[in-house]
Amino acid sequence: MTKPILEMKQITKSFGSLIANDQVDLTVQPGEIHGLLGENGAGKTTLMNILYGLYRQEAGEIYIDGNPVQICSPKEAISLGIGMVHQHFMLVHNLTVTENVILGQAKKGQLFINRQEAAAQIKAKAEEYGVELDPWAKIEDLTVGLRQRVEIFKALFRGARLLILDEPTAVLTPPEVEQLFQLLTNFVRQGNSVICITHKLHEIKTICDKVTILRGGRLVGTYVTNEVDADELAVLMVGEKAVTPVKSRKSGNNKVFLKVENLTTELDEGDSPLNQLSLEVYEGEILGVAGVDGNGQTNLAHCLAGLKQPKDGKMWWAGKEMNGLSAKVLAEQGLAYIPADRHGTATAMGMSLAENLICRRFSLAPFSCKGFLSPKAIEHYVQAKIKDFEIKTPSPLVRLAALSGGNQQKVVLAREIDGEPRLIIAHQPTRGLDIGSTNYVHRVLMEAAQKGASIILLSTELEELFAICDRIAVLYRGQVMGILPAQETYLREVGLMMAGRVEPKGVDDHHH
Numbered sequence: 001m002t003k004p005i006l007e008m009k010q011i012t013k014s015f016g017s018l019i020a021n022d023q024v025d026l027t028v029q030p031g032e033i034h035g036l037l038g039e040n041g042a043g044k045t046t047l048m049n050i051l052y053g054l055y056r057q058e059a060g061e062i063y064i065d066g067n068p069v070q071i072c073s074p075k076e077a078i079s080l081g082i083g084m085v086h087q088h089f090m091l092v093h094n095l096t097v098t099e100n101v102i103l104g105q106a107k108k109g110q111l112f113i114n115r116q117e118a119a120a121q122i123k124a125k126a127e128e129y130g131v132e133l134d135p136w137a138k139i140e141d142l143t144v145g146l147r148q149r150v151e152i153f154k155a156l157f158r159g160a161r162l163l164i165l166d167e168p169t170a171v172l173t174p175p176e177v178e179q180l181f182q183l184l185t186n187f188v189r190q191g192n193s194v195i196c197i198t199h200k201l202h203e204i205k206t207i208c209d210k211v212t213i214l215r216g217g218r219l220v221g222t223y224v225t226n227e228v229d230a231d232e233l234a235v236l237m238v239g240e241k242a243v244t245p246v247k248s249r250k251s252g253n254n255k256v257f258l259k260v261e262n263l264t265t266e267l268d269e270g271d272s273p274l275n276q277l278s279l280e281v282y283e284g285e286i287l288g289v290a291g292v293d294g295n296g297q298t299n300l301a302h303c304l305a306g307l308k309q310p311k312d313g314k315m316w317w318a319g320k321e322m323n324g325l326s327a328k329v330l331a332e333q334g335l336a337y338i339p340a341d342r343h344g345t346a347t348a349m350g351m352s353l354a355e356n357l358i359c360r361r362f363s364l365a366p367f368s369c370k371g372f373l374s375p376k377a378i379e380h381y382v383q384a385k386i387k388d389f390e391i392k393t394p395s396p397l398v399r400l401a402a403l404s405g406g407n408q409q410k411v412v413l414a415r416e417i418d419g420e421p422r423l424i425i426a427h428q429p430t431r432g433l434d435i436g437s438t439n440y441v442h443r444v445l446m447e448a449a450q451k452g453a454s455i456i457l458l459s460t461e462l463e464e465l466f467a468i469c470d471r472i473a474v475l476y477r478g479q480v481m482g483i484l485p486a487q488e489t490y491l492r493e494v495g496l497m498m499a500g501r502v503e504p505k506g507v508d509d510h511h512h
Contacts (some may be wrong), residue, residue, distance in 0.1 A: 003065050006027065006064060006195075010060040011026075012024075012057060033194045037198060039461060042217065043214050045166060048166065051077065052084040091150060093138075119135035149180075169200065231496055235492075254282060256280045257281055257282060262277070279480055281455070283452055286446070286449050286470055287472075290473070292476075301425055303315075306335070336423070342408055348400065358382070386414075390410065420453065421453050424448055424455045424456070426456070427458045474494055474497035481500070
């Protein structure tokens with residue numbers, strides 16, 4: 001019986017009052033690809049950051065090849081043969097592939113590394129793993145998939161026998177995913193191992209030999225992948241727990257507000273293009289859009305919000321054609337958009353809370369009069385918003401970056417759901433938030449629906465969709481697989497559709 005390449009026993013790690021890992025065990029054998037599965041916030045990345053020496057566990061032991069080890073830094077992890085490829089690559093863009101791979105590799109007393117030699121080694125290694133990689137290409141000229149390949153080679157070049165990949169396919173196109181899987185398969189054939197952090201079920205089924213599931217920081221169990229099917233994995237990942245039904249409101253009426261027909265977009269880095277996508281949202285309805293990340297959610301949100309023009313397809317609001325209108329015009333017509341990227345798109349982190357609240361309407365009365373801002377009107381408005389949206393802040397003038405994620409998100413909600421929007425597009429509005437802030441966001445969305453707004457909630461968390469939506473549309477590779485009532489009885493079907501397991505068909509007639 002060979003020794004496991006890795007054993008993590010009873011690992012515990014907390015951040016303040018949050019227990020990120022609660023006595024977690026993980027065993028990986030040589031020659032296996034091991035999936036680490038769980039929803040956002042289940043503790044997967046924390047566990048791997050401990051293994052890679054970025055965090056220290058408070059309790060628990062780590063064994064490599066059966067020997068106990070203390071890993072206090074990434075340098076020590078690398079010397080033990082552990083390599084990690086993060087979600088956000090750590091490459092120097094204006095250097096070549098070779099330079100990135102050998103960066104920081106010089107041995108003691110060695111002044112420089114021979115680049116020609118290194119390039120030849122990289123080329124040989126690439127051929128050995130059956131992939132292409134030009135050692136002289138500059139990083140800035142490479143696709144995301146190739147950049148990731150460079151990251152993997154950097155780890156292999158440093159002698160990695162155990163490779164940790166964090167959500168490796170989140171940014172890849174389908175052909176790139178296939179090439180990545182090929183590379184990993186060749187890597188483990190030589191007795192090496194891979195740990196793949198993911199929340200995509202079909203990937204686990206495609207490539208992993210075993211899978212360990214975490215939920216809420218705790219170990220659910222480790223399973224042999226051929227012995228469990230995708231639906232069982234979904235249930236293990238999200239739990240059987242019935243979602244607290246908060247839908248105490250009456251559902252919308254039968255008037256269609258938003259109608260989208262045959263929306264089609266160009267090929268896109270990291271997200272499936274839309275492929276003749278059609279759906280309808282009623283007045284006062286919350287329509288959930290479920291799906292594993294990267295199946296077209298971003299494209300759909302951007303098209304509906306006027307940030308991207310589709311190649312084909314039409315959109316109507318209450319029967320009025322709204323094609324080709326800019327985000328600004330749509331906003332004036334009553335669109336509220338809560339982007340997935342809270343830091344990049346939704347807010348200006350360096351500006352004050354007050355500036356973030358009025359940035360969409362600072363040019364309108366009462367905030368400006370004859371071209372001058374009116375501090376009094378602004379202060380009055382901002383104070384009212386802080387009170388209404390329960391934003392915890394020392395003062396309206398504090399920089400937004402200083403607030404917690406939950407409070408930053410409340411600022412986005414307060415700005416967007418101002419007045420009475422007719423259509424709200426909320427993309428991952430609770431990602432990374434704690435329970436309290438999450439419930440708050442849900443309450444705001446449900447109150448808006450109660451007042452007649454039509455809402456599209458795009459989320460990868462099924463629990464959230466079942467909790468507050470009326471119907472759920474499932475996206476898979478840019479198509480709607482089906483639309484179901486958001487009732488617990490349909491959890492299994494939704495899980496199956498997310499894995500692309502039902503024949504794609506038109507939008508079903510699950511009317512109210």
